[in-house]
Amino acid sequence: MLSRYLALDDFDPAAKRILPRCIYGYIAGGSETCTTLNGNRTAFDSYRFVPRVLTDTSVRSQQTELFGRSIAAPFGIAPMGAINIAARGGDIALAVAAESAGIPFILSAAALTPMEKIIDAAPSSWFQAYLPGENDRIIAQVDRVKSAGFGTLALTVDLPVPGNRENNIRSGWHMPLRPSLSLALDGVTHPKWLLCTAFATLAFDGMPHFENMDAGRGPPILSRTRSRDFGRRTALNWDHVKLMRDRWPGKLVLKGILAPEDAVIAQSTGVDGIIVSNHGGRQLDGAIESLHALPAIAAAASRLTLLLDGGVRRGSDVLKALALGAHAVLVGRPLLFAAVVGGQAGAGHAITLLSQEIDRNMSMLGITTFDQLGPTLVRRVPSSGAQPVISWKRE
Numbered sequence: 001m002l003s004r005y006l007a008l009d010d011f012d013p014a015a016k017r018i019l020p021r022c023i024y025g026y027i028a029g030g031s032e033t034c035t036t037l038n039g040n041r042t043a044f045d046s047y048r049f050v051p052r053v054l055t056d057t058s059v060r061s062q063q064t065e066l067f068g069r070s071i072a073a074p075f076g077i078a079p080m081g082a083i084n085i086a087a088r089g090g091d092i093a094l095a096v097a098a099e100s101a102g103i104p105f106i107l108s109a110a111a112l113t114p115m116e117k118i119i120d121a122a123p124s125s126w127f128q129a130y131l132p133g134e135n136d137r138i139i140a141q142v143d144r145v146k147s148a149g150f151g152t153l154a155l156t157v158d159l160p161v162p163g164n165r166e167n168n169i170r171s172g173w174h175m176p177l178r179p180s181l182s183l184a185l186d187g188v189t190h191p192k193w194l195l196c197t198a199f200a201t202l203a204f205d206g207m208p209h210f211e212n213m214d215a216g217r218g219p220p221i222l223s224r225t226r227s228r229d230f231g232r233r234t235a236l237n238w239d240h241v242k243l244m245r246d247r248w249p250g251k252l253v254l255k256g257i258l259a260p261e262d263a264v265i266a267q268s269t270g271v272d273g274i275i276v277s278n279h280g281g282r283q284l285d286g287a288i289e290s291l292h293a294l295p296a297i298a299a300a301a302s303r304l305t306l307l308l309d310g311g312v313r314r315g316s317d318v319l320k321a322l323a324l325g326a327h328a329v330l331v332g333r334p335l336l337f338a339a340v341v342g343g344q345a346g347a348g349h350a351i352t353l354l355s356q357e358i359d360r361n362m363s364m365l366g367i368t369t370f371d372q373l374g375p376t377l378v379r380r381v382p383s384s385g386a387q388p389v390i391s392w393k394r395e
């Protein structure tokens with residue numbers, strides 16, 4: 001059944017059919033006009049390959065060194081919050097699929113699965129924190145992540161306030177979900193989701209809660225009155241990063257850097273790596289595309305390990321990002337849609353597809369390892385004037 005999914009983009013329409021409109025909208029959408037969401041895709045289209053030939057590519061390897069560990073392919077799974085409402089056990093499904101494939105999975109601070117459960121199931125997972133500018137909460141969170149046994153901690157820095165995702169309001173999404181007639185109708189018109197995710201979760205796992213925002217358990221996902229305590233997120237600054245650096249013995253990564261100046265500060269603060277990201281177009285609409293931000297950051301902060309996310313859908317996208325200076329990339333929405341469609345097996349199939357595309361393209365590019373990749377193998381071409389590829393509007 002999974003064999004009919006031939007590319008990562010094939011999972012999106014299939015997941016759209018399964019999911020209630022408000023949940024699909026929460027995942028697929030971006031902020032305001034979706035300029036950055038769309039730009040993430042068109043940025044990849046603005047580069048073309050200049051392949052080399054007759055180089056003997058009979059033995060190829062995707063093995064990549066990331067933070068002192070070897071991973072099987074140069075990509076991982078981006079942190080995504082609250083995904084268990086789209087696929088029952090979604091965090092575990094993605095984490096185990098990643099672990100089996102030898103690539104990293106990053107658990108979100110806004111996940112509905114306790115971090116301790118993830119590390120048991122997939123010991124090489126990373127943890128992504130959302131933190132307020134409050135020392136006591138930072139220390140408590142770092143200590144929990146440390147005692148859970150994670151080796152890599154990513155702090156997301158591009159969410160001082162939530163982005164203006166008006167399409168979420170249009171589609172009926174609110175977090176925590178508010179019981180309402182329209183929410184109930186959205187559920188009953190999507191019976192597979194209603195039975196296999198909503199009912200099965202409530203019957204077998206109980207009411208999901210935000211499990212990882214702090215040292216203790218957060219509020220439930222369905223509530224009229226309770227909401228998450230985000231604390232003073234707008235106060236978060238470089239001093240807090242220094243505090244984390246002092247307290248956290250593992251690898252420290254900042255997610256959501258787009259300016260080379262910030263990459264340079266991150267480097268001097270002792271951070272190990274950064275994720276060049278605009279949060280998949282979900283935060284500041286009009287922010288620069290991750291791919292376009294990458295070359296200047298790679299030039300400015302050469303000691304940092306660089307990851308990139310936003311719009312990666314094909315093996316060719318991965319290779320373009322690597323050619324422009326990334327050591328690896330992260331993929332978000334398509335892998336979640338794959339888990340919605342086929343659970344752990346669906347995510348595993350999607351990982352295999354991406355890895356096969358990378359392998360095939362390596363040969364056609366004339367390379368056998370990623371250290372042969374560089375800016376000479378790609379060329380920026382004038383914009384084709386292509387229309388936005390993703391439009392998330394009121395239907």
Ligand SMILES: Cc1cc2nc3c(=O)[nH]c(=O)nc-3n(C[C@H](O)[C@H](O)[C@H](O)COP(=O)(O)O)c2cc1C
Pocket residue numbers: 026027028040078079080081108109110111128156255277278279280281282309310311312330331332333334
């Ligand atoms: C449903 C959803 C939830 C997300 N939740 C988080 C989160 O909790 N923390 C975070 O740092 N980024 C979050 N992101 C952003 C992703 O980590 C990543 O930056 C983005 O999805 C990459 O773009 P792509 O989906 O085009 O691959 C979320 C993205 C989606 C789609």
